[in-house]
Amino acid sequence: MRIKLVAGNWKMNGTLATNQALLQALVPALARVVGVKCAICAPFPYLAQVQQLLSGTGLAWGAQNVSQFDAGAYTGEVSGAMLVDFGCRYVIVGHSERRALFGETSETVAEKYAAALKAGLTPILCVGETLADREAGYTEPVVAAQLAPVLAASGAQSFAHAVIAYEPVWAIGTGKTATPEQAQAVHAYIRTRLATHDAAVAEKVQVLYGGSVKGSNAAQLFGMPDIDGGLIGGASLDANEMAVICRAASPAS
Numbered sequence: 001m002r003i004k005l006v007a008g009n010w011k012m013n014g015t016l017a018t019n020q021a022l023l024q025a026l027v028p029a030l031a032r033v034v035g036v037k038c039a040i041c042a043p044f045p046y047l048a049q050v051q052q053l054l055s056g057t058g059l060a061w062g063a064q065n066v067s068q069f070d071a072g073a074y075t076g077e078v079s080g081a082m083l084v085d086f087g088c089r090y091v092i093v094g095h096s097e098r099r100a101l102f103g104e105t106s107e108t109v110a111e112k113y114a115a116a117l118k119a120g121l122t123p124i125l126c127v128g129e130t131l132a133d134r135e136a137g138y139t140e141p142v143v144a145a146q147l148a149p150v151l152a153a154s155g156a157q158s159f160a161h162a163v164i165a166y167e168p169v170w171a172i173g174t175g176k177t178a179t180p181e182q183a184q185a186v187h188a189y190i191r192t193r194l195a196t197h198d199a200a201v202a203e204k205v206q207v208l209y210g211g212s213v214k215g216s217n218a219a220q221l222f223g224m225p226d227i228d229g230g231l232i233g234g235a236s237l238d239a240n241e242m243a244v245i246c247r248a249a250s251p252a253s
């Protein structure tokens with residue numbers, strides 16, 4: 001049985017004051033939630049604050065992006081080692097917003113994924129199709145093309161230390177969730193795809209669903225056999241919603 005992971009993606013939201021209020025409400029709300037891993041992926045400037053507030057709690061934390069480079073003359077970049085310095089366990093790589101708005105190609109994403117692993121972080125690799133891709137019947141080839149450079153550069157065995165998030169672009173921040181069946185089909189496809197390289201790793205890797213997950217739809221999504229938790233955007237900014245989602249991922253729920 002795969003343990004579920006629920007990771008919040010705060011995106012470019014928050015202030016010192018709102019983060020503190022959010023985490024101080026979330027930590028006690030999750031205190032008795034068992035058998036599920038929960039994490040928060042915060043903006044870079046708040047990692048020190050998150051580290052301070054979450055150290056010693058059951059919650060892990062991480063970042064939303066990482067440089068593909070180790071160190072040096074890369075103005076504006078943040079390395080994996082820097083994230084480790086602030087206690088990060090996870091880092092999101094290849095989020096569709098970074099692909100669409102900041103020109104990250106699947107090749108760059110593969111470099112970031114490798115850099116995260118090299119630093120000792122667990123990358124949360126995001127893949128997912130646009131509405132146009134889906135309507136044209138291209139969901140599977142698009143997802144396969146996003147995975148291919150990662151498999152080529154780091155190998156299938158690397159997924160023993162990584163997480164995949166399937167996030168259909170049309171479901172992100174739109175309130176339009178993929179149905180549990182739609183998501184399950186792509187999750188199963190991702191696992192099958194990995195299994196052609198390494199069946200044992202494919203069986204173990206956590207594949208999260210992301211895209212308008214809320215307290216009201218989490219349990220149904222998490223009930224599907226290949227959905228191992230969620231990457232939560234908007235709802236992760238609300239402590240109550242996030243707590244309901246984490247509880248829905250607990251085997252005790």
Ligand code: PGA
Pocket residue numbers: 009167171172173174175210211212213231232233234235
């Ligand atoms: P959403 O975002 O939950 O607000 O749709 C998910 C994500 O982008 O990771």
